[in-house]
Amino acid sequence: MSPESVTVYGMSTSGNCHKVRLLLEQLGRRFDWVEVDSANGATRTAEYLSKNPNGKVPMLARADGGILVESNAILCWLAEGTSFLPSDAWQRAQALSWLFFEQYSHEPYIAVARFIRGWTPLDSPRRTDLPRLLERGGQALVVMEKHLQDAAWFTGPDYGVADIALFAYTHCADDGGFDLSTYPRITDWLARVRATQAFVPMPGVSDDVAARLASS
Amino acid sequence: MSPESVTVYGMSTSGNCHKVRLLLEQLGRRFDWVEVDSANGATRTAEYLSKNPNGKVPMLARADGGILVESNAILCWLAEGTSFLPSDAWQRAQALSWLFFEQYSHEPYIAVARFIRGWTPLDSPRRTDLPRLLERGGQALVVMEKHLQDAAWFTGPDYGVADIALFAYTHCADDGGFDLSTYPRITDWLARVRATQAFVPMPGVSDDVAARLASS
Incomplete structure (x- = not known):
C-alpha cells in the first residue's frame, strides 16, 4: 500500500x-x-x-x-519508518537534537538575516539587528563545522531529516551576509547533500528580492 | 532490567x-x-x-x-516507550509539533523576558526588548489557550512530554511580565500538570533574582 x-x-x-x-x-x-x-x-x-x-x-x-x-x-x-529517520532510539534522539538546534540556534539568526536583507526595504529599522544575527548565526555555523570533523551527516550514519533541516537555510546563508567559503567542511557537506538521490534545489527568489540581496 | x-x-x-x-x-x-x-x-x-x-x-x-x-x-x-510519548505516529508528530512550537514561538519570548527581568541589571539595555517579547510571548499564550478549548493536554490524549516542555516557562510567565490570570484555560491546565503523579516544582530563584523580579 x-x-x-x-x-x-x-x-x-x-x-x-x-x-x-x-x-x-x-x-x-x-x-x-x-x-x-x-x-x-x-x-x-x-x-x-x-x-x-x-x-x-x-x-x-x-x-x-x-x-x-x-x-x-x-x-x-x-x-517515520524510512532511512531518513534513524530507528535506533539514541541515534534518533541525536537527530532530534540537531532539529531543535536548527530551530533554536540556527534558523532565528541565519534565516532571519536572509529575510531582512531580501524581504525588507533597504532602509528598514530591522537592519540594525543584522550584526547580532551575523554573530549568533556564525556561532551556529562553527558548531556545525566542528561536528563535521568526525561525521559525514547530522542525522546519523546516513543522510536524513537533520541534514534536510540544516541544509534549508545553511545553503543560502550567503544571502544573509555569511561567508560560507570560510567553512570548508560545511561546504563539502552541502555538496554531499546536493548529490543525494532525487535532490531538488530550492526555487530562486523573485527579481525584486534578488535585487535587494545584491544591494544589501 | x-x-x-x-x-x-x-x-x-x-x-x-x-x-x-x-x-x-x-x-x-x-x-x-x-x-x-x-x-x-x-x-x-x-x-x-x-x-x-x-x-x-x-x-x-x-x-x-x-x-x-x-x-x-x-x-x-x-x-521513549512510556506513556509520556505517544506510540501512534501521527499523535507523536503532534507532540513533536508542540515541542518545536515551544522552542521557536514560546521560549525565545517568555523565557527570555523572565531572564532579562530577573538576571540582568535594572538598567540593562536588553530591557528595551521587553515590549516586543511581551507581544510575541502573548501570541504564543493565545495559541495555547485556543488549543485548550478542545483538549486537556498538549501531548495527546494523555499528559506527557509536550506538557512538560510547555509547563517549564508557562508556569513562571508572570516573572517575565505576562499576566496568566487572563488565560483561564492555561491556568486550569497548569493546575492539572501540578496534580500529576510525582510532580516536582521548579526550585525558587535566589534572593537577588527575586528582588530584581519584584522591582521590574
Whole structure:
C-alpha cells in the first residue's frame, strides 16, 4: 500500500517549506503544493488561522483533514519508518537534537538575516539587528563545522531529516551576509547533500528580492 | 532490567533544565544532577564546550559517556516507550509539533523576558526588548489557550512530554511580565500538570533574582 497523498501549504522560497518538498521528492511520495505568500500576510487570514492558529508555513494536510504544523515535526512524521529517520532510539534522539538546534540556534539568526536583507526595504529599522544575527548565526555555523570533523551527516550514519533541516537555510546563508567559503567542511557537506538521490534545489527568489540581496 | 542511571548537567532555576528533572522524577528513574551556573559562564569553559560545543544546558550524559543535548530531544529519548510519548505516529508528530512550537514561538519570548527581568541589571539595555517579547510571548499564550478549548493536554490524549516542555516557562510567565490570570484555560491546565503523579516544582530563584523580579 503506497502512503496517502498529502497537501503542503508553503512558500517555495522559504527554507522551512523547502525542507518538506525536498523530503517528499526524495521519498517519491505524491503531494500537492499550495503556494502561500507568507511574506505578504497570507498566513494571517481567518481561514488560514482556523487551520494553523500560529499563522506559519509550512502546514501539511492529510486527505482526512488532519493538520500537522512545524517543519521539523512534519519531516519526522514523513520519515517515520524510512532511512531518513534513524530507528535506533539514541541515534534518533541525536537527530532530534540537531532539529531543535536548527530551530533554536540556527534558523532565528541565519534565516532571519536572509529575510531582512531580501524581504525588507533597504532602509528598514530591522537592519540594525543584522550584526547580532551575523554573530549568533556564525556561532551556529562553527558548531556545525566542528561536528563535521568526525561525521559525514547530522542525522546519523546516513543522510536524513537533520541534514534536510540544516541544509534549508545553511545553503543560502550567503544571502544573509555569511561567508560560507570560510567553512570548508560545511561546504563539502552541502555538496554531499546536493548529490543525494532525487535532490531538488530550492526555487530562486523573485527579481525584486534578488535585487535587494545584491544591494544589501 | 531497570534503565541505566544518567547524569544531568543543568541550572535548577532554568525551565529548560527543570523539564528533564520533572520527567526523570515522574518516570521514577535514578539520576545524578550536576549544578551548572549557566547564568555566570559555566557553560563557556573549555571543558564544558568539549562536551557540548553549543554551550548550553541541559546536557545528559550516559554512564558510557554518550552525550545528548537540547532539552526537548532529551525528553523524547527518556520518554521513549512510556506513556509520556505517544506510540501512534501521527499523535507523536503532534507532540513533536508542540515541542518545536515551544522552542521557536514560546521560549525565545517568555523565557527570555523572565531572564532579562530577573538576571540582568535594572538598567540593562536588553530591557528595551521587553515590549516586543511581551507581544510575541502573548501570541504564543493565545495559541495555547485556543488549543485548550478542545483538549486537556498538549501531548495527546494523555499528559506527557509536550506538557512538560510547555509547563517549564508557562508556569513562571508572570516573572517575565505576562499576566496568566487572563488565560483561564492555561491556568486550569497548569493546575492539572501540578496534580500529576510525582510532580516536582521548579526550585525558587535566589534572593537577588527575586528582588530584581519584584522591582521590574
